[in-house]
Amino acid sequence: MNNKTEPIDNAGDNSQAIMSAGETHLPSTRVYETMPPVEEEINLRDYLDVILRRRWVIIITLLVTFSLVAVFTFSSTPLFLAQGTLKASPRVASITNFKGIAQGMDESFMQSKEFIATQVKLLQNEGLLIKLIKKMDLQDNVLFAGKKDNDTGSGILGGVKEAFASLKNMIRPRLDSDPANKMNRKVQENITLDNNLGKIKNALTITPVRGTQLINISFQNPHAGLAADIVNNLMKEFLQVNAEQKLAAFHSSGVFLDKQVNASKIKLEKSEKELNAYARRTGIISLNSKLNLIMGQLEAVNEALAQAVTARISKESLYLQTKKNGGENLPQVLNNPLLQNLKQQYSELRSQYEVLSTVFKDQYPKVKKLKAQMQDLRNRYAQEQQQILDSIRLAYEEALEKEKRLTKKAESQKKLAIELNSRATQYKILRREVTTNREVYSSLLSRSKEIEASAGSDNGNIMIVSMARPPLYPYKPKVARNLLLGIVLGSFAGVGLAFVLEYLDDTIKNPDEFPQRYHIPVLGLIPFRDAGKTDDKFDEIALTFYNEPKAPLSEAIRTAMVAINLSTAATPPKTVLITSVLPNAGKSTMASNLSLSLLASSAKVLLIDTDLRKPGLHKIFGRKDNSIGLSNFLAGTADIDEVIMKTEFPNLFFIPSGPIPPSPAELLASSTMRAFIAAAAREYDYLILDAPPFHGFAEILILSNMVDGVILTTQLNRTPRDGVEYFRKAVTNVGGRILGTLVNKVPTGKSGSRYYGGYKYYKYYSYDYEYGRDA
Incomplete structure (x- = not known):
């Protein structure tokens, strides 16, 4: 073990300097914050991923x-569909050209689309269907009333229906089980008839053929022969009913028209008598010539009166204007040459007067003469103007008098015209009534004879085009x-x-979500272990970089390490905190493999287990005993030299977590921890801190501002989106730097082909690798 680590006290003195040096690092999250938001595009691969997942x-x-x-x-139950076709022509071919009185409608309605729709409704009429049921005796037909119709089923569905029927009978006993409640035979027959009618309606389909006069009639039934018989009998019954209705219509129309002919004849005779009596009483032979003369005179008088009224209104308006405003502004005054000449002379004299009056008084002879001349001009001007006004008044009075004369003449002529017109009008009314009654009588008499001739000659407008045949194959x-x-x-x-x-x-489904949604760069995609190695122990996976340097996971760790070194602008981060949002994301595995990858450059690495709640790194390095470690040092019960331990890997040192303390957050927040990290950063080239999961724990917020950067370990389809967003905001708010995320356990099969196309190239370009030096 290397014992060159500086004492804690000295390390504390330099902690501020190390933190200040870290300020020059520009984490990727800050860079992303300055970038414009990325618009999400619709990618078909995203939908394909959802389908594969x-x-x-x-x-x-x-x-x-x-x-x-x-x-x-x-x-x-298989159903057979039998179909027949009818032709319903709106025209009635008749040798007498009889236009449908029997049908109670005129030809324009017969030729409309409503005629076909009417025939469809008549084919669906309950009365016709009841006749069909009774004619074919369907109430006693075993094939029609049996269980194998379109309302029942066989097999599973049939069994289910029978079970429901039995249950219904158990809950509600049959009414005829009690003799006192037996229904009479008529009621039972009606119930059976209603049931059969419902079956007919459900299985029957009437469809007009678009653009033609054809109507298709189809019927579904489990028995092909019965379906065809029902369709054929329905068409025949419809034709028979239609023929009966026509005969009844002919008869009722004949009786009705006979009554109308007799009544019209009596009315015609009465109107002719009234006309003749009025003509004898008034001596009227022909009033047309005299009435035309009087009406012409009246029209001429009215036209002259209209012109007189127009002239009077115009002259009256001019006269009223002269009374209201005088004559100064009238066109007759303004355009009169004499008045304009007098006004001009007056203006000249007034100008001379104004010049002399400034020098001489009014008694001066020349001034006095000018004033006399001006007065003379004013008098002449007033006389001429008055003559014009008098002429306007006289013209108005003449127009008014003319209007009165014409009005009186028009009233006299109008009375004469009204008197003659009244007598002529009454005569015309009586004559028109006679003409109308004669036309009605002739029309009714003609139609009555047509009905008599058409009763036995109408060949019908509805016919069967094709009969239904039993189908060979089921329809349903x-x-x-x-x-x-x-x-x-x-x-x-x-x-x-x-x-x-x-x-x-x-949860996160795509690595692209991290930079697009949360501005967190993806530092690496760590592949899931091959299927043959999914049962490897935790410590073996955590040491994959050492045990299998050519494995895809090892190559991914190397790529991630390059991204981490390039994640800051100035120098690579020396102190890195590795955490996750939720437990079991693989953060400890990432911490151990990243530490091993740093040994390739002969760097001196210190791996610290800061997960004081559920530590696991000590098991990776073969230490079953975790009795001494970081918690002992922070609590002051052990020296730093006692907790830093050598590993089997050169230049890799390890500090286990130690016993689990009652308050991990308080120990990690102590000044001792901050001073220790600062001192260790000077002693070692890299510090890797394995921290507890972020979710629910405060240790990440405490440690994030003690290190150069934080790496978030995530998993697709497991890491929640809201957890990542909360992690980003929380770490940023306390001044921490998020270097990026390592997406762990990325699938390498077809579902992960978007991120990993396969690892054959790793084997081809792999190289021998030994920790601390190149091969």
Whole structure:
């Protein structure tokens, strides 16, 4: 053992200097904080990773769904589908061109889409279906009323249905078990008929063929022959009912039209008598010529009156303007040449007057003369203006008088026209009534004769196109389609469930999450041990770098060590704390293998077990006894030389944790611990501290600001995201530096091919390696 370690007291004096020197290191987390946020891109490989990770969930869901579909398919009773076709033409071919009075609708409705829809509804009518049931005697038909219909099943489903039926009978006894509660025969027949009607409706499908006049009628039943018989009998029964309805319509229409013809004849005779009586009473032969003359005169008077009113309104407006505002602003005044000349002369005289009045008084002869001339001009101007205003007033009065005369004449002409028009109107009303009654009578008489001729000549507008034949193969269940649907649904359900579970799982799935989400660089990806070595002991895995220098794990440790040395800007970190968010993440394994990797450069390394709660490093180095160690030194019960121990590896020294103290956090927070780390950093090239897990313990926050950097050991699909975020914030808040993370136990198979494509190249480029020197 090397005893060159400085005393604790001297180390304490230099602790501040070592901490100050550490300030020059620029940890990667600080660098990431200054970078812009990385936008997450949709990567198809991420979805593929989810599918591979949850492949058993998808496979089990697929198998369960497929099994259920298969059981349902193979336990269902086979159903046969028989189909027939009807043609429903909206046109009625008739030698008399009779347009559908019997149907109670006109040709425009018959040619519309509603006609086909109406026939579909009539085919589904309960009355028609009841006639079919009674005609075929389906109530007593064993094949139709048996258990093997479309409402029952065989196999597993049939057994389940029978079990439910038995349970129902146990809970609710049959009503006819008690003679007092027996229903009469009529009620029982109605119940049976309703049941059979429900079966018919459930199995019957009426579908119009789009763009044609065809209607497909199909029926499902476990018996092919019975399905075809039901379809054929339904079509025949529908045609028979349709023919009966037509005959009934012809008869009722004939009776109705006979009554209407008689009533119309009486009404026509009455209206003709009234017209003749009115013509004799008023002496009217023809009023058209005289009425046209009077109406023409009235129109001319009204037109002249309208022009007079327009002229009067215009002149009245001008007259009212002169009364309100005078005549100064009227166009007749402003545009009058004489008035404008007088105004000009007046302006010139006034200018001369203003010039002389500044020098002479009003009694001066020349001034006096000017004033007289100005007064004369004003008088002439007023006279001319008054003449214009008088002419405007006279024009208004003449227009008003003309309007009154025309109004009186129009009223007189209007009264004469109204009187003649009233007499002519009454005459026209009576004559129009006669004409209308005659047309109605002729139309009804003609239609009555058409019905008589059409009653025996209508050949129908609904016909059977094709009869139903017994199908050779079942229609349901469609085995291939159902099984394929089961596979598709199972696949979608499995993938959906996988992504739901993935969403609910809040652990790290991808190493890229560390730099993107938390700004923590990934220092290395440590592969999971090969399948043949998954049973290795803990100490053997922790010494893999020594036992198997060419192993993939060893190569990953070398790569991680290079990343750690380059993680700070100035010099490589000398004191490194290794921890994890949760226990069993492999932090002790990482600490031991990283310590062994540093020996390749002949560095002097001190490995310290600071996990004072559940230590494990002493087992790696073959020490079963952990009775003396770091806790003894911090408590003052042992000297530093007693706790630092040599190992079998040159230049690698080890301090075990020692006995577990009652308060680990208080010991690690002591000044003795800080001084010891500072002194040891001068004595050794590297200090590796194996710390307890961060979750729930304060030791990491205490030790993080005593070292150059902290390395977080994580595992995919195990380390929680919120734990990493809490760790980053907590360590940063106390001034600690996060160098990065070592992602441990990364899968190397197909599921991990994204991170490790295989390790054959390691064997090809491997080199002999011995600790402390190159081979």
